[in-house]
Amino acid sequence: MSAFQVLVVGGTHGNEVNAPWLIENWEANLNLINTYGVNFSTVIGNPNARNQNKRYIDRDLNRCFHNDLLNNELLHDFEIHRARDLLRDLGPHSSNPNHLVIDCHSTTSSMGSSLVIYGRRPADLALASLIQAKLGLPIYLHEGDASQHGFLVESWPCGLVLEIGPVAQSLLDFNIVFKTRLVLEVIFQQISYIQQRMVNFPKKLIIHRHLKSIDIPRNSFGLPEACIHPDLLGKDWLPLAANTPLFLRPDGFIYRYEYNDSPVPVFINEAAYLEKKIALSLTKKEIWPFNHIWKDTIFELINSSI
């Protein structure tokens, strides 16, 4: 086994500028982030897109980590090559192996700081529960969405996406940088506690489980014919009551939420999701009892790789 090492990624999307800026400052000044003695490496996910100040060159890098794409030798999109390179150089089976990845993003949605996990991997759930117990932040479980797959973190044995918002694309904002650093330090702290076997896991985990995404109403040409209703802006993480206004057409017509199931909306008005036909996503808030398998799995991952 190789020594346990954490990979911190920023700039997986080239126009999310705060995390890569923090990472470059951190590389120049290693005291900037307290890693509690945990080994780590850093990388800018998509430096070419960042240089061009756009989300991606050919396709979304954070949808490229899927074997159907990675193994298809006919595909030469820039981001597929980049995904292969990242795995070759920093993947779990590379010569510089990383066992856990933190992929730092920002969002134009008013979601504050949150974690996103993909599927129900025990090690992800264990780490997320520690961060939630320390910081209280919400966790969005992205699963059961056939239209979205190939996320970067899925190619490492354990991985969390960190989402901080709201911040416009391409805009440096110290509050976003500060919050990114805060969560990273707590992650390193908890990992070091696992290494020292002095960690306290919580008894439960609060999850916001993905139900479905809702597109903006479009006309027959596919163009948006309404906006998010202004009253809904900033209401991420707040249950959606029946009859709540969702969208507003310029002529004043209001589209309302029709059901009584009180889902919890997230990613309301994320600018990058217009092309993915996602105006907002709906989740169900669930409280899960902590499962000892989660703990055993992350202990095995972190403490057996020495």
Add this chain to the structure above:
Amino acid sequence: MSAFQVLVVGGTHGNEVNAPWLIENWEANLNLINTYGVNFSTVIGNPNARNQNKRYIDRDLNRCFHNDLLNNELLHDFEIHRARDLLRDLGPHSSNPNHLVIDCHSTTSSMGSSLVIYGRRPADLALASLIQAKLGLPIYLHEGDASQHGFLVESWPCGLVLEIGPVAQSLLDFNIVFKTRLVLEVIFQQISYIQQRMVNFPKKLIIHRHLKSIDIPRNSFGLPEACIHPDLLGKDWLPLAANTPLFLRPDGFIYRYEYNDSPVPVFINEAAYLEKKIALSLTKKEIWPFNHIWKDTIFELINSSI
């Protein structure tokens, strides 16, 4: 003379999506904006950039309206061609002449609704003073900035830039759309009052005159080494006292404003201006008495073109 006509432009920057969205809805439903019977035409400034969801293809269209560029036949940047086409099709000397242009923009800065004028053209000052008297919005007089020229409105006899913020790039926001529509309706209303010779000009005009722009502190590689200080975010239009924090480095070092002249900052943290090396601009607030030449000029422009 040809009949007086107003040109409304949206999407001069392709990733400012709210005004062009309003314009397309307006074209489909002419009742959407009350134009008080004033003739008008509409156009999407940079449709190709809009389709690519970026500010511009080759260069900023709103810096291309300068004779040195327009008349240089060696230049074939996409936006220079576009500027020539707009003038050929919709310019004051075209077969579909427009005498006054409103160029609708949005900004990531928390500036609310404001007008920008370039230089001190009497007709611009007259129209801006009417809008300010009706809505109270601030006016940024951009002049004396050798690094910035070739603005679209300068190629028409009278023209205002409308800036509404804050809104992220690429993001539809009904509040921005609504405010854009409100200012457009007041502009049309005041023009119709001039046509009916029933307009009341105010006695004074409050101007925020451009002094200079300040770049973000950069390291020896030219990369930003600090952010706007979080306490400064959202403080557009508020006088800057000596010793106020301007920028914050990740290591905690604070850059402060050093002088006692209490300038008024605008465009604090406009995402598109990082490449222009503008972290914020400083202005001086001035109260100008209304000059009857302004009135005579706009009356001549609007009422003699019938």
